[in-house]
Amino acid sequence: MSQIAYINWEATGTAAFPLIQKAIRETPTLAHLPDLLHINTPNTIPDTLDVSKVEIVIVDASVVGLWSRFPSLKLILSAWAGIDRLLKDPDFPRHIPLIRLVDNSMTKRMGQIALTHVLNHHREMNLITRQQIQKVWNKKPRGVLPPPMEDVQIGILGIGVLGKEVASQLIRNGFTGVRGWGTVERSLTIPRLVDSVTGNETAVVEEVSVQVVAGREGLEHVLRTSDIVISLLPSTPDTYHLIGYSEFSKMKRGSMFVNLGRGATVVQDDVIRALDDEDAMIEWAVLDVFELEPLPESNPLWSHPHVIVTPHMAALTDYTFAARTIANSLRLYTEGAERIPGLVDFSKGF
Incomplete structure (x- = not known):
């Protein structure tokens, strides 16, 4: 026994x-x-x-x-x-x-928190929150309305179980411009309810294709073409400090980087360097994981105006x-x- x-x-x-x-x-x-x-x-x-x-x-x-x-x-x-x-x-x-x-319940919570951050960025809630602190009344912080949800390009690094759930929740809620980066190239099909007829049990379902690329060239393609990059990468010898200044510099101007995977996959000091550089591409960083946890009080990430720190709570x-x-x-x-x-x-x- x-x-x-x-x-x-x-x-x-x-x-x-x-x-x-x-x-x-x-x-x-x-x-x-x-x-x-x-x-x-x-x-x-x-x-x-x-x-x-x-x-x-x-x-x-x-x-x-x-x-x-x-x-x-x-x-x-x-x-x-x-x-x-x-x-x-x-x-x-x-x-x-x-x-x-x-x-599985943790997987769904990961999808929810990723969708939350994407919606906050898309609807400019990050800027609206800053306006409240400054007592500024401005309905259009950027001067224009946000683009249609389907036009927002989102890259997911790490397209395993968690990545598939994140992609699914984004697509079901209207963010159909999703692509992924993983260990092998493949294509995923994710169903999305797009319409229903009142009084009729049938519904119109659209199948959205998510292209997953691989390798260094694939990673750079996702970084260059995404408005928002969400990392769900595990911590392995191959992913250690995979994302640093060089990778951030390839991202779109005004883009957002979200790390919900593992802290060791990102060069932490390079996040602030990328945000503060005169030629900075990324505008916002959302970090839920760090190499050293809890994040020390002295760490400058806490007070950076374009960094959102959460205490490793994305999927408890x-x-x-x-x-x-x-x-x-x-x-x-x-x-x-x-x-x-x-x-x-x-x-x-x-």
Whole structure:
């Protein structure tokens, strides 16, 4: 009978523990498993605690240097969607299957926050908010009306599960000029309800094509042709500091850059440099993630007039939903399923 350990060293993880235990108990094929072994001693595992028979670890912490304590380990389940902190550990056992959290509710919230920032920029709410602080009454901050929504060109960097949801929510709400950048070139088709007839259950559905490009040339094409660039890139060796001054300089004048992915994908100092440069192209930056979190109070991003800082809250985890997802991943694994959502490809880093 498999022994399962749940490791966490933060208050949020402690709150999740009973939910995960309950979800496993309520899964018929897992109900026979022993109670979770809860390890919440900060940054260590007590020598008095025998974990030699633990075969499955559910981790909500960065277990640096402690993996050798689990000689019987067969599976690791991450309570995080992002796994970069785990993979940074040189001793992480990459021969052991790792399943990251795939949270559908979190995916929808990511789409919502991306749409919010796009609408705010399109309807000039960023400028309107500044006008309120300055007590300025001006209905057209730029002197003209915003362009039609379908004319706004939006590039999405990272077109996986999150990117597809962001594209879908943008298109369904009228922003049809969406393109993407990913690991392979392809074309996505996203349905959009464009009309309905009163008293008739039928509706007119339009299929919108989203072209996804790849490679360096593809990245530069998306940057050059987009009014708004939304980054959802994961943190991998290939994406580390991928976006810097050179990339910002290729963007359209007056454009906006939104980072909802990982802080390490962007050269943070280059954001301010790009905004303040005389030849600056980007006009606004929305940053939800940073290399160092929380963002230090002394960081100039806090006070820059054209930067919107949010505290890594674009898509917070719903622990009740996450617990059910973890239990389902564990069920699929124990049943020998060929495909498990979130199973990590170590060669890609996600």
